[in-house]
Amino acid sequence: MTELAQAIVNGLQMGFLYALVAVGLTIIWGLMEMINFAHGEFLMLGMFGAWGLSASLGLDPLLAILPLGLVMYGFGVLVYRALMRRVQGGDPFTQIFATIGLLFLLQNAVVAGFTSDYRFVGDSILVRLSGAKLTVLGITFGVPLLAAAGLALLLFLALYLFIERTEFGLALQATSEDREAAMLVGIRPTHMFAVAWGLGAALVAIAGAILVNFFAVYPQVGLQFTVLAYAIVALGGFGSILGTLLAALVVGVIQSVTVVYLPPAFKDAFVFASYLLIGLFRPQGLFGRF
Amino acid sequence: MRRALVMLIAVTALVSAALVGQRPAPAANVTEVLIGSVLPLTGNFASLGQQYLWAAQTAEDIVNNDYADLQVPLGPGKGFPGLGGVPIKFIVRDDQSRGEQARTIVEQLISVNKVHWINGEGTSGTTSIIQPVVESAGIPLSCHPCASPTLTEKGLKWFWRTGPHDKVMVASVFSFLKEWRDHGGPNDLKTVALFTCDNLFCQDNRKVAADLAPKAGFQVVLDLTTKTGATTLASEVQRLQAANADVLFFVQYTAETTVFQNDAKRAGFMPKVIATSNGAYSDETWLQAQKKTNAGAGWLGRDPTAIDLVHQRASWKKVNDIYKKYSRGQNMGELAMREITGLLWMADVINRAKSVEPAALAKAARETNMSPDQLIIDYKGIKFDDSNQNTLATGVVTQIGWDGEKHTLWPWDLATKAGFKPVFPNPSWQERDSKPKPAS
Numbered sequence: 009m010t011e012l013a014q015a016i017v018n019g020l021q022m023g024f025l026y027a028l029v030a031v032g033l034t035i036i037w038g039l040m041e042m043i044n045f046a047h048g049e050f051l052m053l054g055m056f057g058a059w060g061l062s063a064s065l066g067l068d069p070l071l072a073i074l075p076l077g078l079v080m081y082g083f084g085v086l087v088y089r090a091l092m093r094r095v096q097g098g099d100p101f102t103q104i105f106a107t108i109g110l111l112f113l114l115q116n117a118v119v120a121g122f123t124s125d126y127r128f129v130g131d132s133i134l135v136r137l138s139g140a141k142l143t144v145l146g147i148t149f150g151v152p153l154l155a156a157a158g159l160a161l162l163l164f165l166a167l168y169l170f171i172e173r174t175e176f177g178l179a180l181q182a183t184s185e186d187r188e189a190a191m192l193v194g195i196r197p198t199h200m201f202a203v204a205w206g207l208g209a210a211l212v213a214i215a216g217a218i219l220v221n222f223f224a225v226y227p228q229v230g231l232q233f234t235v236l237a238y239a240i241v242a243l244g245g246f247g248s249i250l251g252t253l254l255a256a257l258v259v260g261v262i263q264s265v266t267v268v269y270l271p272p273a274f275k276d277a278f279v280f281a282s283y284l285l286i287g288l289f290r291p292q293g294l295f296g297r298f
Numbered sequence: 299m300r301r302a303l304v305m306l307i308a309v310t311a312l313v314s315a316a317l318v319g320q321r322p323a324p325a326a327n328v329t330e331v332l333i334g335s336v337l338p339l340t341g342n343f344a345s346l347g348q349q350y351l352w353a354a355q356t357a358e359d360i361v362n363n364d365y366a367d368l369q370v371p372l373g374p375g376k377g378f379p380g381l382g383g384v385p386i387k388f389i390v391r392d393d394q395s396r397g398e399q400a401r402t403i404v405e406q407l408i409s410v411n412k413v414h415w416i417n418g419e420g421t422s423g424t425t426s427i428i429q430p431v432v433e434s435a436g437i438p439l440s441c442h443p444c445a446s447p448t449l450t451e452k453g454l455k456w457f458w459r460t461g462p463h464d465k466v467m468v469a470s471v472f473s474f475l476k477e478w479r480d481h482g483g484p485n486d487l488k489t490v491a492l493f494t495c496d497n498l499f500c501q502d503n504r505k506v507a508a509d510l511a512p513k514a515g516f517q518v519v520l521d522l523t524t525k526t527g528a529t530t531l532a533s534e535v536q537r538l539q540a541a542n543a544d545v546l547f548f549v550q551y552t553a554e555t556t557v558f559q560n561d562a563k564r565a566g567f568m569p570k571v572i573a574t575s576n577g578a579y580s581d582e583t584w585l586q587a588q589k590k591t592n593a594g595a596g597w598l599g600r601d602p603t604a605i606d607l608v609h610q611r612a613s614w615k616k617v618n619d620i621y622k623k624y625s626r627g628q629n630m631g632e633l634a635m636r637e638i639t640g641l642l643w644m645a646d647v648i649n650r651a652k653s654v655e656p657a658a659l660a661k662a663a664r665e666t667n668m669s670p671d672q673l674i675i676d677y678k679g680i681k682f683d684d685s686n687q688n689t690l691a692t693g694v695v696t697q698i699g700w701d702g703e704k705h706t707l708w709p710w711d712l713a714t715k716a717g718f719k720p721v722f723p724n725p726s727w728q729e730r731d732s733k734p735k736p737a738s
Contacts, residue, residue, distance in 0.1 A: 011536060018532040026529075116340060123626065124344030126552045126583040130590030130737070138563050139731050150564030223529075224556040224584075228342055232527040232553075260530075267533035272524040273496065 023260025032208030038247025048230025054216025084209025251295030334407030341395025422446030442640025470693035
């Protein structure tokens with residue numbers, strides 16, 4: 009029983025991190041119905057940025073969250089204005105290939121600039137805490153992962169309040185629901201789209217700055233997270249922020265619990281099977297709207 | 299019937315003539331020797347591919363320039379003396395770590411670029427995909443760091459490997475574990491858990507280990523295979539912890555090894571022995587990172603060479619200096635050493651063949667009998683068996699010490715030369731944290 013509880017706790021902690029990785033995808037989809045295939049590369053840039061600031065300036069990745077978030081917000085806006093705005097009204101395939109092109113451009117640019125070596129943050133607050141543990145009712149919590157999960161949850165809640173409780177967030181939602189009606193009340197959709205891309209890029213880069221404490225940094229690191237992020241966004245319902253959080257927790261727990269009882273090969277199979285199952289009975293996802 | 303037979307002979311003769319016409323030009327017309335190099339320069343295995351690229355650039359540099367005092371094949375003098383001094387040229391193509399892409403590239407290298415030899419792809423899985431293409435074209439193919447035993451067990455005529463395969467290298471680990479107790483090691487190591495990734499390389503290792511472990515007196519108590527690209531291994535660690543094996547046989551790539559180390563530390567999991575095979579253990583960047591945390595101290599694994607002893611060779615130092623021109627200052631790891639050794643052997647074969655005609659190359663390759671003093675690596679030499687596998691490629695067992703460097707543990711004669719006292723049992727995470735870090 010403790011084994012199962014431990015697996016659930018492990019899965020929940022990872023789930024909070026997955027949620028922060030996936031939520032940027034949700035925002036962009038919710039507003040523009042556009043899938044960003046370069047989302048994992050934004051994560052990778054965040055990880056490289058955090059590693060670079062740590063290696064060159066000794067800045068802790070957790071303290072790098074603010075500058076990285078700002079820079080990546082600007083980068084997301086730039087990507088929208090320079091690229092995505094031009095293909096937005098075009099064929100969906102044009103949009104897809106634009107983001108796939110961006111994926112390869114970013115990944116290969118980093119390979120060219122930094123090589124494909126693995127890089128590690130050797131000294132940070134969370135790395136120094138890596139041996140610290142809390143044990144409650146026989147269940148062990150690693151302090152660094154617990155802190156990272158808590159931080160991810162805080163950021164997620166801040167985003168939720170921003171979207172749900174601020175005028176700007178309501179404008180984003182209005183644009184998402186009815187673009188023309190939003191224009192009638194003075195909201196500029198292109199401005200909102202740029203903000204969505206900026207937010208998406210900033211959030212996933214912040215996730216990268218947290219993940220860099222636990223994972224190796226290399227140009228292809230985004231892929232393993234992006235695949236999960238797609239499943240999470242689809243499971244939670246495209247465009248639903250709370251759905252993303254819930255789905256990320258479900259995915260984390262499924263991954264973790266499956267391996268306790270079955271060969272690890274089933275880990276991701278069960279994640280995608282759960283998506284298929286939801287798709288059969290609720291194609292819009294757990295919280296999505298059709 | 300007779301007319302049909304005549305027609306058949308005529309058609310066969312025409313086809314044969316056409317095929318002969320497509321063979322590479324004879325030596326007299328060769329202005330440069332073209333080596334098709336298909337590598338995973340982007341994608342999942344890019345960190346391996348870039349080491350192979352630097353190795354190719356190093357080999358090209360050595361062959362084409364005069365390193366008078368470098369005692370490796372084609373070191374002194376410029377170009378191939380056997381071909382009138384023509385240079386070597388690597389035509390490098392990136393397959394993005396995708397097997398089907400590699401197949402297409404190899405077809406182009408053969409039919410469009412008319413290369414004389416294919417080297418690649420650096421990973422066993424993709425190499426097994428390109429093998430049939432090159433075999434049917436009838437030109438030599440080599441992959442020196444590829445460790446899957448199956449690559450040379452298919453009866454292929456044109457595939458060559460100078461490096462050791464996993465049966466040899468994993469056997470080294472279990473030979474060491476079996477013999478260790480008679481050389482002052484622990485005598486209470488009875489059980490082993492296998493923890494491997496899911497591709498051809500990892501699974502070959504797993505099969506060999508599952509076969510050898512009982513023969514070495516170990517009971518396999520858990521056999522876990524994980525998918526490459528895992529974002530968490532916490533539950534796998536739980537199962538390994540529950541199995542409580544004395545020895546963890548661990549074959550994972552660098553990214554997954556990092557995930558494992560974090561999850562194992564969180565769970566306080568540390569078996570008495572961690573024995574690895576390639577993967578992160580062969581990755582220079584991972585090894586360097588361990589110096590900042592002590593997380594790799596005590597890990598042991600198979601290597602193709604006694605890396606602490608080979609540094610003393612003059613030829614190793616010189617080749618390493620050349621390699622560093624291309625690797626942005628990074629030293630040769632054992633993968634690069636295997637690759638450069640194989641590429642210089644290839645150059646030697648071409649030089650001895652005095653031709654780029656495939657049959658002449660194959661004959662010269664078969665006749666190889668290279669002594670260890672011509673190598674930058676600790677093989678006992680290069681000599682091939684009927685399957686074109688180098689029978690003198692050996693394995694050694696090394697261990698990462700508290701200094702973050704690898705030290706030779708086996709075979710015993712090399713271990714005596716290295717003079718290293720094995721770290722046993724594996725230090726706890728607390729001990730790792732409390733000890734000074736070599737890189738801090």
